[in-house]
Amino acid sequence: MPDSPKVSVFGASGYAGALAAALLHRHPRFELSAITSRSDVGRRLDELYPRHRVPLVMEELDLDRHGDADAAIVAYPHHAAAPVVKGLRDRGVRVIDLSADFRLTDLTTYEQYYGPHGAPELFGGGVYGLAELGYRERIREAAIVANPGCFPTAALIGLAPLARAGLVGDVVIDAKTGVSGAGRAATEKTHFVSVDENVSAYGIAGHRHAPEIDQELAALGAQVTVTFIPHLLPLDQGELISAYVRPTRAVSDEEVRDLYRDAYEGERFVELTSASPGVRDVRETNIARIATHVEARTGRVLVFAAIDNLWKGTSSQAVQNLNLMFGYDEGTGIA
Numbered sequence: 001m002p003d004s005p006k007v008s009v010f011g012a013s014g015y016a017g018a019l020a021a022a023l024l025h026r027h028p029r030f031e032l033s034a035i036t037s038r039s040d041v042g043r044r045l046d047e048l049y050p051r052h053r054v055p056l057v058m059e060e061l062d063l064d065r066h067g068d069a070d071a072a073i074v075a076y077p078h079h080a081a082a083p084v085v086k087g088l089r090d091r092g093v094r095v096i097d098l099s100a101d102f103r104l105t106d107l108t109t110y111e112q113y114y115g116p117h118g119a120p121e122l123f124g125g126g127v128y129g130l131a132e133l134g135y136r137e138r139i140r141e142a143a144i145v146a147n148p149g150c151f152p153t154a155a156l157i158g159l160a161p162l163a164r165a166g167l168v169g170d171v172v173i174d175a176k177t178g179v180s181g182a183g184r185a186a187t188e189k190t191h192f193v194s195v196d197e198n199v200s201a202y203g204i205a206g207h208r209h210a211p212e213i214d215q216e217l218a219a220l221g222a223q224v225t226v227t228f229i230p231h232l233l234p235l236d237q238g239e240l241i242s243a244y245v246r247p248t249r250a251v252s253d254e255e256v257r258d259l260y261r262d263a264y265e266g267e268r269f270v271e272l273t274s275a276s277p278g279v280r281d282v283r284e285t286n287i288a289r290i291a292t293h294v295e296a297r298t299g300r301v302l303v304f305a306a307i308d309n310l311w312k313g314t315s316s317q318a319v320q321n322l323n324l325m326f327g328y329d330e331g332t333g334i335a
């Protein structure tokens with residue numbers, strides 16, 4: 001293993017890529033070797049995002065040149081990511097893909113939600129990048145890590161202990177998110193005037209994160225079809241999921257708390273709290289903060305999980321995975 005592995009970030013002009021570049025730039029063990037963009041070629045990243053303080057110039061992607069890195073974070077939109085991931089793999093580069101192109105295991109489901117895949121020969125070749133879900137050892141060895149979606153990160157960390165215990169009979173996941181989850185380009189829905197002093201549900205006809213959550217709950221033993229509805233809030237960063245679980249049998253508050261305590265003992269990036277978690281509690285951290293409560297009137301298990309969508313939901317989770325891949329302490333540069 002090289003002393004200071006070189007890591008490139010592709011799509012560094014976007015919100016997730018820029019933060020990944022910033023975390024790597026100040027990381028004590030990795031060298032941020034190159035950052036790329038299409039529309040901002042020649043600009044310094046600290047000109048675009050002064051707060052990240054990365055004085056590197058964005059370059060045009062050139063796989064032959066950038067393919068000499070030890071690893072790369074691909075921060076492109078879905079579909080555009082897969083061909084670049086393939087180009088990197090052809091050159092032996094280990095990849096963390098922030099898009100959904102390698103998260104799902106069923107191609108028909110992928111096509112239904114995202115359209116044709118950009119490198120079908122590699123489809124299914126990623127390791128799901130959620131260490132706390134039981135993928136830690138596979139991530140260490142992975143050639144492609146499929147970094148999870150932000151909502152699935154919060155929902156799955158929030159529900160995993162119940163799912164493993166066979167307690168998820170049915171679940172409704174109500175989610176709230178800040179606007180940075182939609183990326184850098186403003187749309188009619190994410191325009192300040194549409195979002196400010198407002199809150200509204202979206203993705204009602206079927207959000208693409210629902211099958212990702214179903215898939216990973218099934219891998220934990222819970223065969224359910226979740227109802228998942230996100231809401232857009234006038235925040236820049238932060239995400240909260242409130243999950244309403246109909247358990248397969250009656251459970252007590254204490255039993256559920258014990259289950260979560262046992263499940264997350266030793267997981268430094270999961271915080272259990274008796275108070276309802278807020279997005280501010282986890283802002284700019286790699287932490288998922290979770291509370292559970294068994295509702296006496298209905299017997300439902302309520303689970304609340306807060307994360308920062310750009311940190312644990314994307315970029316710091318990518319660095320956590322990169323640390324695992326290169327044998328470093330998992331929290332290096334992000335704790």
Ligand SMILES: NC(=O)C1=CN([C@@H]2O[C@H](COP(=O)(O)OP(=O)(O)OC[C@H]3O[C@@H](n4cnc5c(N)ncnc54)[C@H](OP(=O)(O)O)[C@@H]3O)[C@@H](O)[C@H]2O)C=CC1
Pocket residue numbers: 010011012013014015016017037038039040075076077078080098099100148149150180181182183184185309310313314
């Ligand atoms: N924002 C978030 O909270 C989360 C994001 N993600 C995922 O991370 C990835 C990046 O998201 P985010 O940073 O928010 O998005 P942005 O839209 O902010 O950034 C996307 C980046 O990709 C580049 N890009 C856009 N279109 C293409 C294309 N067709 N081919 C190549 N490059 C392209 C953009 O720059 P340029 O046009 O200059 O090339 C930009 O650098 C996405 O896959 C997203 O789903 C995952 C979890 C949470």
Ligand SMILES: CC(=O)N[C@@H](CCC(=O)OP(=O)(O)O)C(=O)O
Pocket residue numbers: 098099100148149150151177178179180181182183209230232
């Ligand atoms: C506010 C907003 O639009 N948020 C995004 C979540 C982005 C995300 O996590 O991710 P992936 O695109 O990587 O799946 C959404 O709901 O689509």
